[in-house]
């Protein structure tokens with residue numbers, strides 16, 4: 689049975705899609721992003737899927753994509769921020785190496801603020817939406833995580849260092865790899 693080397697979870701803006709490829713490069717493994725897989729399979733962007741089919745339909749696609757990925761990927765695997773909302777997905781994550789990338793509300797808002805790519809943050813009061821989302825999901829991220837890394841004060845490459853340390857993998861010394 690194959691298993692991803694590390695699964696990245698966390699709220700929108702925690703840096704899963706940015707840190708994932710950097711982490712994969714450092715570990716010398718492949719990278720996959722569940723959102724990219726869903727978009728490729730559907731032939732549509734995530735906002736398009738939300739608009740035409742609605743969030744429940746997106747969550748179904750997400751559940752199937754993540755179940756496939758967890759069973760077949762061996763590299764670093766970044767999930768969308770809401771993947772852990774599905775109880776089946778949380779159950780499937782048991783036994784995997786799951787890193788929760790945490791982010792505070794101000795930093796997460798700043799990182800996601802300029803983008804329209806996340807329908808869950810669209811609306812009249814993105815601040816309240818983001819706060820609610822963090823509060824509701826924090827226990828879920830923690831329930832599946834085998835390690836937690838705070839991303840607030842770290843650049844993406846520093847997040848990678850912290851993830852490698854949390855996984856017990858020594859970060860290669862500059863210039864020796």
Ligand SMILES: Nc1ncnc2c1ncn2[C@@H]1O[C@H](COP(=O)(O)OP(=O)(O)O)[C@@H](O)[C@H]1O
Pocket residue numbers: 698699700701702703704705706707769799800839842843844847
């Ligand atoms: N550690 C970080 N420090 C500063 N900006 C970051 C960091 N990680 C990600 N970003 C930026 O935040 C935005 C969202 O990152 P992304 O990787 O898409 O997050 P996620 O996949 O978790 O939603 C991007 O513009 C990215 O460049």
Ligand SMILES: O=C(O)C1=C[C@@H](OP(=O)(O)O)[C@@H](O)[C@H](O)C1
Pocket residue numbers: 698699700701704705723734767768769770771805806807808
């Ligand atoms: O938090 C969420 O519910 C979502 C987060 C997005 O991924 P990122 O966390 O990578 O932004 C994407 O899966 C979709 O827009 C829904």
Ligand SMILES: [Mg+2]
Pocket residue numbers: 704705706723766767768
């Ligand atoms: Mg992402």
